[in-house]
Amino acid sequence: MEKKIRVAVLGYGNIGRAAEQAVKAAPDMQLAGVFHHDDCLDCVEADVMLVCTPTREVQKFVTVLAARGVCTVDSFDIHGQIWNLRSAMDAVCRTNQTVSIISAGWDPGSDSVVRALLLALAPKGLTYTNFGPGRSMGHTVAAKAIAGVKNALSMTIPLGTGIHRRMVYVELEDGADFKTVEAAILRDDYFAHDETHVIAVDSVDALNNVAHGVNLVRNGVSGETHNQRFEFNMAINNPALTGQVMVSCARAAMRLKERGDYGARTMIELAPIDLLPGSTENLVKALV
Amino acid sequence: MEKKIRVAVLGYGNIGRAAEQAVKAAPDMQLAGVFHHDDCLDCVEADVMLVCTPTREVQKFVTVLAARGVCTVDSFDIHGQIWNLRSAMDAVCRTNQTVSIISAGWDPGSDSVVRALLLALAPKGLTYTNFGPGRSMGHTVAAKAIAGVKNALSMTIPLGTGIHRRMVYVELEDGADFKTVEAAILRDDYFAHDETHVIAVDSVDALNNVAHGVNLVRNGVSGETHNQRFEFNMAINNPALTGQVMVSCARAAMRLKERGDYGARTMIELAPIDLLPGSTENLVKALV
Numbered sequence: 001m002e003k004k005i006r007v008a009v010l011g012y013g014n015i016g017r018a019a020e021q022a023v024k025a026a027p028d029m030q031l032a033g034v035f036h037h038d039d040c041l042d043c044v045e046a047d048v049m050l051v052c053t054p055t056r057e058v059q060k061f062v063t064v065l066a067a068r069g070v071c072t073v074d075s076f077d078i079h080g081q082i083w084n085l086r087s088a089m090d091a092v093c094r095t096n097q098t099v100s101i102i103s104a105g106w107d108p109g110s111d112s113v114v115r116a117l118l119l120a121l122a123p124k125g126l127t128y129t130n131f132g133p134g135r136s137m138g139h140t141v142a143a144k145a146i147a148g149v150k151n152a153l154s155m156t157i158p159l160g161t162g163i164h165r166r167m168v169y170v171e172l173e174d175g176a177d178f179k180t181v182e183a184a185i186l187r188d189d190y191f192a193h194d195e196t197h198v199i200a201v202d203s204v205d206a207l208n209n210v211a212h213g214v215n216l217v218r219n220g221v222s223g224e225t226h227n228q229r230f231e232f233n234m235a236i237n238n239p240a241l242t243g244q245v246m247v248s249c250a251r252a253a254m255r256l257k258e259r260g261d262y263g264a265r266t267m268i269e270l271a272p273i274d275l276l277p278g279s280t281e282n283l284v285k286a287l288v
Numbered sequence: 289m290e291k292k293i294r295v296a297v298l299g300y301g302n303i304g305r306a307a308e309q310a311v312k313a314a315p316d317m318q319l320a321g322v323f324h325h326d327d328c329l330d331c332v333e334a335d336v337m338l339v340c341t342p343t344r345e346v347q348k349f350v351t352v353l354a355a356r357g358v359c360t361v362d363s364f365d366i367h368g369q370i371w372n373l374r375s376a377m378d379a380v381c382r383t384n385q386t387v388s389i390i391s392a393g394w395d396p397g398s399d400s401v402v403r404a405l406l407l408a409l410a411p412k413g414l415t416y417t418n419f420g421p422g423r424s425m426g427h428t429v430a431a432k433a434i435a436g437v438k439n440a441l442s443m444t445i446p447l448g449t450g451i452h453r454r455m456v457y458v459e460l461e462d463g464a465d466f467k468t469v470e471a472a473i474l475r476d477d478y479f480a481h482d483e484t485h486v487i488a489v490d491s492v493d494a495l496n497n498v499a500h501g502v503n504l505v506r507n508g509v510s511g512e513t514h515n516q517r518f519e520f521n522m523a524i525n526n527p528a529l530t531g532q533v534m535v536s537c538a539r540a541a542m543r544l545k546e547r548g549d550y551g552a553r554t555m556i557e558l559a560p561i562d563l564l565p566g567s568t569e570n571l572v573k574a575l576v
Contacts, residue, residue, distance in 0.1 A: 022511035083573050110409055112576040113560055120536040120563035121398055223309035225528030233519040240513030248408040266576045272401055273556045275408035285371050288400040288554045
């Protein structure tokens, strides 16, 4: 029996709890602890840390952990800043001979893998990623961070061809001014680029549902042949999928580290077989 | 401007012609020749050879080419024999410091990548791969190889939950006995495991259409959360997609060889980014 991978979880919100469950369900892993944001990370005894903090706190934690030689996995989800995070972490990881898998969720994450694969299958053409309807965790966290917001829910509504509406339901703090809150949300980088509607409600809890989905479509050209059509659909529990993706990427991080292949990677830079437990022989026989 | 990858094509049936078109459309490749089965392969001046021969002739050619240090890509499609081919080619490639990508089509091939990814997203559950309706190239070639068959077309009909019917349309040689041909087809390993109907027709050409498709579905469990639903659909020109996949894998073969990462690989063992032209930075920014 091979030694199990010791996987710890940092952050205990929706994703942290789901990640813990996925670690426990993995045949080749053992849970090495659950940490909270303000815990001292010097006492971490783990091969891989799943960093399940809000996106804007990710870089601080993964940098500290990588500097200590711990592999990390995060689901950093601000698309325009992913390359910067990868560059910074790549340097830290190479210096400290470790591996960091970044932006490992479903988008960015497994959807990115599907987009890369479809581009290889039909190099010319258009891909549209249509999200929802569903709760965006990143946008919900961003809305909750606005002054005057007691609780929030940001729903993503697909309008087709990759265009989305954001429906932001907010429960205000006592005395908060709705117009001020609305303006702050509309200015936030998470919301500034989409049609966004802010709606005050009495109870966000009464609306919450972590279901989400995607409809990713490509119509493209293979060689000289047009009208090659591809479609990927999901209807999923959002934190459960994100936690599971992080756990599968923890496995890949360990495989890369064992090969001496140090650095930071996004999911399109990982071979899918490295996400899975078992031998190359068994996986090739079962899946190819 | 980087030096272009010199890619040659061996075999000039449906897939060979499509592969030639995809090489010509690739911005980072140049066509290094089209070879026929009986050409002398000693004169090949190419970085990568796309071996587009019938499946049962693949191993002979890729072995000879790899022994000469040429990278190869094939779309060997007998699922039960893929691991044996990989094992044999892995040894030849490591000895000769080259790379062979095997079973690089859409199934085996890109569908295998989707199956691996979905298993990583929801480790427990069932995946069903439903093919067609469409012409199976592997089965059509197998039927054409039967004595007494002048021309053939094998259609794959999905019956759901991964069960398929084979409709085999045969045009007989003068004097061939239908019952003898039918029995030989039903005994062939390509057909022995599925419900198969053999039908004599006057003209196979009148029926031919290279359209094909897949509906790949998984309902599984992420962590402790059930009912995670995924679906991948394609409606494609079959040889055009196969040729394109082979060309994208030629690029991956060169990347691996340049890194000194020699051996044989199936597509689930490749990082999707290696299938694509361009820098890591540009691809991460565009796709992740």
